[in-house]
Amino acid sequence: MGVDTVLWSKLVTGMTLGFHMIFATIGVGIPLMIAIAELCGIRKQDAHYTLMAKRWARGFVISVAVGVVTGTAISLQLALVWPNFMKLAGNVIALPLFMEVFAFFFEAIFLGIYLYTWDRFKNPYIHWLLTIPIVAGAGMSAVFITTVNGFMNQPGGFEMQDGQFTAVNPVQAMLNTATFSKVFHVLSSAYLTGAALLAGIAAFTMLRKGVTGYHKKALKLMMTVVLLFGALNTLAGDESAKFLAEHQPEKLAAGEWHFETQSGADLILLGWLHAEQKIEGALHLPKMLSFLAFGNFNATVTGLNEFPPDERPPLIIHYFFDLMAGIGFALLGISVLYFLFAFWKKRNEHNKWLLRLIAAGAPLAFLGVELGWFFAELGRQPWILRGYMRVEEAATTSPSVRLLFFLFLLLYVVLGAVSVLVLRRLFNHNPAETEMEKWARRADEKRTGEGAHT
Amino acid sequence: MSYDLIGISVLWLFLYGYLIVASIDYGAGFFAFYARLTKQDPLINRLISRYLSPVWEITNVFFVFFYIGMIGFFPDTAYYYGSALLVPGSIAIVLLAVRGSFYAFENYGSKNNIVYLFLYGASGLLIPASLSVALALSEGGFILKQEQTVSLDYRALLTNPLSWSIVGLAIASVLFISACFLAFYASRAEDRAALKLMRTYALFWSTPTIIIALTAFIYLGQHNERHYQNMMDLWWLLALSVAFFMMAMWLLYRGRRYGLAFVCVMLQFLCAFFAYGIGQYPYILDPYITIQGGVTSSAMGFALVVVFFGGMCLLIPSLILVFKLFLFDADYVKGKK
Numbered sequence: 090m091g092v093d094t095v096l097w098s099k100l101v102t103g104m105t106l107g108f109h110m111i112f113a114t115i116g117v118g119i120p121l122m123i124a125i126a127e128l129c130g131i132r133k134q135d136a137h138y139t140l141m142a143k144r145w146a147r148g149f150v151i152s153v154a155v156g157v158v159t160g161t162a163i164s165l166q167l168a169l170v171w172p173n174f175m176k177l178a179g180n181v182i183a184l185p186l187f188m189e190v191f192a193f194f195f196e197a198i199f200l201g202i203y204l205y206t207w208d209r210f211k212n213p214y215i216h217w218l219l220t221i222p223i224v225a226g227a228g229m230s231a232v233f234i235t236t237v238n239g240f241m242n243q244p245g246g247f248e249m250q251d252g253q254f255t256a257v258n259p260v261q262a263m264l265n266t267a268t269f270s271k272v273f274h275v276l277s278s279a280y281l282t283g284a285a286l287l288a289g290i291a292a293f294t295m296l297r298k299g300v301t302g303y304h305k306k307a308l309k310l311m312m313t314v315v316l317l318f319g320a321l322n323t324l325a326g327d328e329s330a331k332f333l334a335e336h337q338p339e340k341l342a343a344g345e346w347h348f349e350t351q352s353g354a355d356l357i358l359l360g361w362l363h364a365e366q367k368i369e370g371a372l373h374l375p376k377m378l379s380f381l382a383f384g385n386f387n388a389t390v391t392g393l394n395e396f397p398p399d400e401r402p403p404l405i406i407h408y409f410f411d412l413m414a415g416i417g418f419a420l421l422g423i424s425v426l427y428f429l430f431a432f433w434k435k436r437n438e439h440n441k442w443l444l445r446l447i448a449a450g451a452p453l454a455f456l457g458v459e460l461g462w463f464f465a466e467l468g469r470q471p472w473i474l475r476g477y478m479r480v481e482e483a484a485t486t487s488p489s490v491r492l493l494f495f496l497f498l499l500l501y502v503v504l505g506a507v508s509v510l511v512l513r514r515l516f517n518h519n520p521a522e523t524e525m526e527k528w529a530r531r532a533d534e535k536r537t538g539e540g541a542h543t
Numbered sequence: 544m545s546y547d548l549i550g551i552s553v554l555w556l557f558l559y560g561y562l563i564v565a566s567i568d569y570g571a572g573f574f575a576f577y578a579r580l581t582k583q584d585p586l587i588n589r590l591i592s593r594y595l596s597p598v599w600e601i602t603n604v605f606f607v608f609f610y611i612g613m614i615g616f617f618p619d620t621a622y623y624y625g626s627a628l629l630v631p632g633s634i635a636i637v638l639l640a641v642r643g644s645f646y647a648f649e650n651y652g653s654k655n656n657i658v659y660l661f662l663y664g665a666s667g668l669l670i671p672a673s674l675s676v677a678l679a680l681s682e683g684g685f686i687l688k689q690e691q692t693v694s695l696d697y698r699a700l701l702t703n704p705l706s707w708s709i710v711g712l713a714i715a716s717v718l719f720i721s722a723c724f725l726a727f728y729a730s731r732a733e734d735r736a737a738l739k740l741m742r743t744y745a746l747f748w749s750t751p752t753i754i755i756a757l758t759a760f761i762y763l764g765q766h767n768e769r770h771y772q773n774m775m776d777l778w779w780l781l782a783l784s785v786a787f788f789m790m791a792m793w794l795l796y797r798g799r800r801y802g803l804a805f806v807c808v809m810l811q812f813l814c815a816f817f818a819y820g821i822g823q824y825p826y827i828l829d830p831y832i833t834i835q836g837g838v839t840s841s842a843m844g845f846a847l848v849v850v851f852f853g854g855m856c857l858l859i860p861s862l863i864l865v866f867k868l869f870l871f872d873a874d875y876v877k878g879k880k
Contacts, residue, residue, distance in 0.1 A: 151648070158640035161607055168614060168625035169632045172693075175614060175621035180839050183615030184846050190611050191854035194604045198861045201601065202868060209868075222861075257840045486692045487629045500637050504644060511648050 097491040098170045098484040103466070104494070105163050107459060108501045112156035114458050117231045117276070118283020119149045120196075124220035126310065131213045137303050138310075140525055145287065146204060148512055153200065155508050160193075162497070170490060174473055174483035177254065181247055182237045184259040189233035196226025228276060235275045238465070239267035243336060244474050270325070270332040271465075277322040278417075278461065282454040284314035285420055289451025292444040300439050303521045308439075308447070312427045315450075319421035326417060327381070334382030337475070338391035340468035343402040344410040345378055346371075350392040354378040359411055362404065402468045409464040416457035423450050546844030547834040550616035551827075553851060554609060555820045561605040562816065563720060563809055568602050569667035570721020572642070574744065576664025579657070587737045590729055601865070603643060615847050619837040623828050624677065626693035627686045635673040642666040668714050675713035679706035682767045683829030705766045708759035715755050716812070719748040723791065723808045727801040738801075745795055753788060756815070767829065773822035780821075784814035 123142050130138030164186070168175045199222040210216050240246075246262030247254040288311035291304040333341035342348070346357050348366045356378040360371020376386040383390075393401055423446050430438035469475060473483045484490075571591045578584040614621045625632075645663045680686055685700045686693060700706050722745035729738035764771035774781070791807035794800050825833040838844065 154644050154646060154648075157603060158643040161603065161639055161643070162636045164607060164611065165632055165636055168621040169629045172622045172625035175625060176618055179614045179618030179621050180843060183611065183618065183839070184843065184850065186611045187615050187847055188850055188854075190604065190608045191850065191858070194601070194608065194854075195857055195861065197601055197604055198858070198865055202865060206868065255840070257842050259843050259846045485626060485629055487626065487694070489630050493629070493633045496633060496637060500640055504640060507644065507648060 094486065094488055094490055095481045095484045097494050099480065101170055101490060101494045101497060102163075102166060103463075104501065105159065105166055105497060106462065106466070108505070109156065109159035109163055110459060110462055111455055112152050112159060113231070114279045114282050114455070115149070115152040115286070116156040117227045117279035118281075118286070119145060119152070120220065120224045120227050121280055122283050122287055122311065122314065123149065124217070124224050125314070126307075127217050127220060129310065131217060135306075136525070136528065137306050140303065140521060140528065141307055141310075143207065144516070144521065144524070147515065150200075150204060151508050151512055151515070155504055157197075158504070159501075170485050171473070171483045172485055174478065177252075177478060178240075178474060180254045180257055181244075181259055181262045182240055185233040185236045185240075185263050189230050192226050192229035192233060194226075196223050196230065199223050199226065231275055231279060232272050233263075235272045236263040236265070236268050239263075239265050239271045241473060242271075242465075242469055242475055243267040244477055249477065266336050267332065270329040274322070274325040274329050274461075277318050277325045278458055281315060281318040281322045281417075281420060282458055284311045284318060285454035286451045287311045288315055289448045289454075292447035293451075295439065296441065296444050296448060298520070301522060303525065305439070309431075312424050312447070315420060316424040316428065319417070319424055322417055323421060326414060330381050331383065334390060337468075339393060339396045339400065340402055340406075341382065342391060342393040342396075343404055344406050344464060344468060346393075346404065346407050347378060347390060348392045348394050350389060350395055352379065352389040353387045354382075354390040356381060357407075359408070400471065402470050406464045406467050409460045409467070413457050413460040413464060416453050416460070420450055420454060420457075423447055545838075546616070546841060546848065547838040549848055550612070550838065550844060551834050554612050554616065555817070557605065557609045557612065559813060559816050561602075561609055562812065564602045564605055565671070566717040566720035567724045568721075569671055570717045570719075571725060572663045572667030573718060574721065574725065574741075576660050576667075578740075579660055583740060587725070587729075587740060590725065590732060590734060590737050601862075603639070612847070612851075616839055616844065617827055617832065617834065617837040618839055619832050620827060623686060623688075623693055623831055624680070627680065627695040628677065631673055631676055631695075635670060638666045638670045638673065642670065668717070671713040671717045672710045675709050676700070676706065679703075679709045681823065681826070681828050682763070682770065683826075684766065686828065686831070688831065703766070705759065705762040708755060708762050712752070712755045712759045715748060715752040719745065719752040720808060720812070722748055723795070723801075723805050726795070727805040730801040742795060742798065746792075749788075749792055749795075753785075770822050770829075773824070774818055777818045777821060780814045780818040784811050784818070787811035787814065 123145050126138050126145065127142035130136065130140075130142060199219050203216070203219040203223060206216060206219070240262050243265040244262070245265045246258040246260070248256045288308055291307040291311065295301070295304050295308070330341065333344075346360070346362070346366075346368055347354055353376045355376065356374040357368060358372040358374065360368050363369050379388040379390055380386050382388060423443075427438055427443060427447065430436040430440070430443060471479050471481075473480045575584070575588055575591050578587050641662050645659060645666075648659070679700065680695075682705065685696050685703075685706075687696050722741055726738060726741035726745050729741050760771075760774075763774075787807045787810045791804045791811060794804035794807065823829075825835060827834060827837060839847075
């Protein structure tokens with residue numbers, strides 16, 4: 090068993106997850122936005138919102154397709170690349186995986202119905218009701234999968250005997266100590282990112298083609314959601330940090346470059362490492378780490394040196410953590426700024442610089458999600474199942490995994506490129522305004538046609 | 544009934560479900576491409592996309608469901624098949640990815656792209672071919688275990704007539720099942736031209752299907768005597784299968800009751816599939832995994848069964864809704880909605 094094979098196994102899985110994460114986040118976040126827009130359209134009798142729901146749903150299908158294929162890939166790779174992990178953990182995590190498939194099945198069925206039944210019901214609320222199982226199915230998929238990740242961080246619900254799990258309690262394993270904070274953070278960040286993406290698109294279009302009623306409404310609606318979930322997401326992040334301080338102190342310590350156990354610990358922002366654990370150029374916020382970790386400025390925070398060297402996560406995750414948190418605050422700040430401008434009449438909330446900020450928020454949100462996951466996954470190293478199984482014990486022994494890395498790289502490059510191309514063609518050739526006009530004309534024709542009959 | 548039996552029965556039933564819905568899908572891909580080559584595409588492509596577009600994700604989930612359920616009930620399968628199938632499994636993932644994305648992209652202009660249509664058609668044949676390899680592996684003799692490592696003996700696999708006949712059977716039956724279903728769908732849509740074409744395809748692929756099935760059966764006898772004997776003991780199931788096949792042929796030939804003909808085809812495969820599955824009992828992977836030896840703990844088995852029934856209570860009404868809206872709503876089928 091070469092180290093090489095383990096490294097390539099990590100790379101294949103990291104790449105697949107990194108790519109899947111973009112589409113999984115869209116898959117969880119966007120359905121809620123579609124549901125909100127359609128409901129607004131029905132209640133306000135405003136066709137702009139209905140058009141929004143339609144256009145977003147159309148774009149959503151493309152990303153769902155890529156999400157489904159990469160999701161299938163990662164589920165198969167679990168067994169193909171990590172057979173020893175699945176052999177051991179399969180006894181416990183199969184239940185949430187099984188439930189995830191059901192949740193996704195449920196979502197897929199109703200998504201199919203939703204897309205093909207826009208004009209089939211007389212009462213518009215019936216069509217809107219179809220979004221509920223889609224939002225719920227997508228959300229529950231995320232919940233179930235996140236419990237698996239929680240289990241890898243905080244294994245529980247079994248006893249270990251001779252390298253085998255006995256007395257398995259799968260429900261207890263799902264409700265491990267990591268589950269609550271992780272699920273909360275994953276859901277809040279997915280909705281935040283979905284809204285930031287759609288707001289960013291509206292801002293970007295307005296920058297290029299001028300301010301229009303349709304995009305103004307889309308922007309305002311989505312900025313409201315960004316504000317709400319930005320705030321919730323900050324709360325979720327705080328919850329996660331407090332969880333780490335209590336249950337997984339080595340991850341927090343590595344993320345904060347906190348080496349010696351001490352009370353009233355400083356929070357270290359950015360900086361770089363010189364020689365052994367000597368930090369330079371960093372911003373120190375006195376006693377803030379203790380406050381973040383326990384809500385008490387004088388609390389004692391466990392340092393990384395308490396752990397044996399071969400059980401310490403890589404120190405690079407410090408940057409991931411700082412950038413992720415920074416992006417989270419930036420998104421919240423942008424939405425606050427937008428509403429300040431909107432309420433303070435002298436300022437125009439559609440001025441170029443604000444729109445540019447909002448447009449930049451979309452890629453930043455995705456970067457934040459990626460950084461968060463890399464922080465979470467690298468922060469668990471060297472364990473695949475914390476305290477029970479190391480990553481190198483879990484990997485496949487087949488050297489072909491190196492070749493497969495390049496095969497999958499090619500696949501993801503092609504999939505990514507084609508979906509961008511298709512999305513561009515879909516929306517650039519068919520701007521919202523022209524579609525709106527076409528729609529109005531058709532509705533007019535229908536009305537006059539009916540008028541002629543009576 | 545113990546959890547191992549419940550588990551394997553449910554999984555086998557789901558695999559059968561996948562066999563039917565996926566065959567329809569895969570075969571349709573090939574026919575769409577073939578019709579394009581022979582310039583008959585205006586006849587059937589609208590019909591194909593009308594049925595397939597709303598249901599493709601459902602098809603995919605059938606497969607993931609089977610696979611996750613397998614690992615859940617029998618975790619050892621992840622270790623053996625996972626280690627052995629790294630390369631073929633990854634190739635199947637890539638093919639599934641190409642195909643899955645086709646559905647999303649084809650609605651938006653790449654429909655007329657011949658390269659993409661070719662990939663769609665080719666993946667429709669290659670995916671069942673690569674997935675059916677797992678069935679050949681379960682017969683034993685292809686997976687090698689040395690101390691702690693499990694690997695696949697490619698030479699043995701590629702030179703064995705049994706594995707090739709299973710692949711051939713997979714491809715032929717995909718085309719046969721798909722043609723029968725599309726003939727039925729065309730008859731519902733009252734699309735005479737498409738019906739005529741699909742009926743011809745169905746009749747054409749019936750003979751190869753039955754011949755390759757017999758061939759595979761004979762090679763099975765040479766490769767795994769135990770499995771062959773068990774299946775011979777279930778001769779009545781095999782006989783039923785052949786009887787349903789004859790009935791389907793007769794209906795198709797007479798050109799009526801296409802719905803009933805398709806049901807007969809489904810029953811034909813149901814009987815054969817279960818004869819094969821029951822004959823393999825108690826092995827999942829000969830000789831390493833038996834269902835009794837490989838089953839998960841009873842707490843897990845219980846939880847999985849509970850979730851399964853809970854899930855079914857949600858899914859069956861929703862599936863009925865889909866079928867009502869897209870399959871049995873005559874106006875939708877005819878393209879009026």
